[in-house]
Amino acid sequence: MTKPQVLILQHVPWEKPGRILDSLDDMELPYRIVNVAKTKKPELPNFNEVAGVVIMGGPMGAQDFDEYPGLKAEAKLARAAIAVNKPVLGVCLGHQIIATALGAKLKSGKEPEIGFAPIKRTDKHDYFSMWDKTINVLHWHNDVVTLPEGAQPLARSAVTKNQAFRFGSALGLQFHLEVTPTLLEEWLDEPSMVKDLKAAGGSKSKLREDFAEYNPRLQPLADQVFSGFAARCNSYAATLR
Numbered sequence: 001m002t003k004p005q006v007l008i009l010q011h012v013p014w015e016k017p018g019r020i021l022d023s024l025d026d027m028e029l030p031y032r033i034v035n036v037a038k039t040k041k042p043e044l045p046n047f048n049e050v051a052g053v054v055i056m057g058g059p060m061g062a063q064d065f066d067e068y069p070g071l072k073a074e075a076k077l078a079r080a081a082i083a084v085n086k087p088v089l090g091v092c093l094g095h096q097i098i099a100t101a102l103g104a105k106l107k108s109g110k111e112p113e114i115g116f117a118p119i120k121r122t123d124k125h126d127y128f129s130m131w132d133k134t135i136n137v138l139h140w141h142n143d144v145v146t147l148p149e150g151a152q153p154l155a156r157s158a159v160t161k162n163q164a165f166r167f168g169s170a171l172g173l174q175f176h177l178e179v180t181p182t183l184l185e186e187w188l189d190e191p192s193m194v195k196d197l198k199a200a201g202g203s204k205s206k207l208r209e210d211f212a213e214y215n216p217r218l219q220p221l222a223d224q225v226f227s228g229f230a231a232r233c234n235s236y237a238a239t240l241r
Helices: 019-026 070-083 093-101 181-188 191-199 204-240
Strands: 005-009 031-034 050-055 088-091 106-121 134-145 152-157 164-167 170-173
Touching (some): 050 070, 050 093, 070 088, 070 093, 070 170, 093 164, 093 170, 106 191, 134 204, 170 204
Antiparallel strands (some): 106 134, 164 170
16 A cells, blocks of 8 residues: 555646645655546545545636536545545635535625635634634635535634634635745736736735735744644544555
8 A cells, every 4th residue: 555645636727735735744744736627537546545635726616517527526525535534625615615515505705805804713623723813814716605514613704604614524714824925926927816806906016015914924823724734634644554
């Protein structure tokens, strides 16, 4: 048996795992990044050799199965992982894929949430033990999801009720803790991202200023969340060996 690895599902080149990889590297956990969004029956690694699953963001809808049939396989994988207590982490689109896989409803938000804005912690969990009650985070989404039945709500914003949730071994984050300064610049070099930013009334210069202001507080929070996830993957890997 090969060494257990973390499977990372990426949907577009610029929505990368960022800080998540730093935490996996710190744990010396191998990982594999794949993009199966347009593949109807993707060949994924042996489920029994997967120590954890990360589902990244992307511009498509979580249930755009006609154009992106691989999303259905991702939802199925998330359900299977949660059923055996395998750690699962979803960011933005990934958060929505996990939620809808668990029966939540997907819908368009009242307005796009793009740029920095506060979220409010609604419940404490060991993932978020160092959170302030409110903290400014980076948002970049139009769609939202309801809370899956039986899930623990963790955070909300003024316009989005479900900003973070736990369900068994899964953690969903609607916002972007994974973005590093380098990754932010990649986003701002991507025309479709800049178009969204401008449509929401934002600008590159304002986003850079906000990132510089809030990043020092977000970095330790991101480290805690992603190192917590990596530790869970490491523990699960030990059971596979």
